[in-house]
Amino acid sequence: MPISPAAALIIIDMQNCMANPAAGQRNNPDAERRIADLLTAWRRTEAPIVHVRHISRSPRSLFAPGQRGAAFQDAFLPLDGEHVVEKNVPDCFIHSGLERWLHVRGIGRLVMVGVSTNNSVEASARTAGNLGFEVRVVSDATFAFAKPDYAGTPRSADEVHLMALANLDGEYATVVDSAAVLACLDD
Template sequence: MKNAILMIIDMQQGMSWPQAGDRNNPEAEANIAALLVHWRAHHGKVVHVHHHSTEPDSLFWPNQEGVLVQTAFLPLEHEKCVVKSVPDAFTYSDLADWLKEQKSEAVVIVGVSTNNSVESTVRSSGNLGFSTYVVESGCFAFAKQDFDGQERTAQEVHAMSLANLQGEYAEVISVEEAMALLS
């Protein structure tokens, strides 16, 4: 596919801080960075999604360090940026219209957290009719208590979120399969 678009979600400094929580997939940043290098080398289009919270006590409250983009994922001037205040990057943004204007054949989604902003955005992408792919090792989640009060590891949260998405909203793929989409 010549027109697969890479979407990087919420790779901001606060996501790497200990107070964000116990997480899985420690190689996610390296995998996302490798995909970004690949996309740029092949002149692929990239969308950067950044969360700006409406909650003053959030790590992602505007105008503080947690909201800043991690250095490895700083957007280039010509790359699309979407700022959101809810998990879904499509809500209150021009993202769907922009993707249609690009005549995108596919959207490849990576970032954090798998069960929150990634899952929400992937569901909308699939529901809007975009061919959507999620890179399993290009996402991570945080440990969380389930509805019944049982503690779930970050890997359990990640795996369940990917299971929710696979087949119905997206195809879950590897880094190598993602790179092959833009070659």
């Protein structure tokens, strides 16, 4: 996939609470480094960047407004001119104006990174694909947390992550790795 100025980098929920060990056992320990590499590359090319932040409706949530957990991680603080979207459901297109913001700018290609693969990333990528955007989900710049499946069988973070990527690939998005995306930027 050639990456052009018409491709936006969508960084999902890289907030302080996602780095908290209390969030659970996760995979892809280098995901933050991959996301930072992509963010640096996007900034260098001056391509559009969208920072998505989850703001919970529950005052007890780590994502509640005013909680330290709801703030962006320092490495992913938006710069002036970078778009910020706040959401209070997993899907960053619901009640956020993001679809309109992208269309007004003629942006049809999206590169999605962040957390968690099986929740906000998957929900957002499904909607983006259904809306007609050309979506790439970066496998090594996303991560998930361990959780039991519907039958109660414990699933590792890798299993949860890989199943979410499988749910997306070929139907709603194309799954790629960060090296492939960076190589396209260098072409």
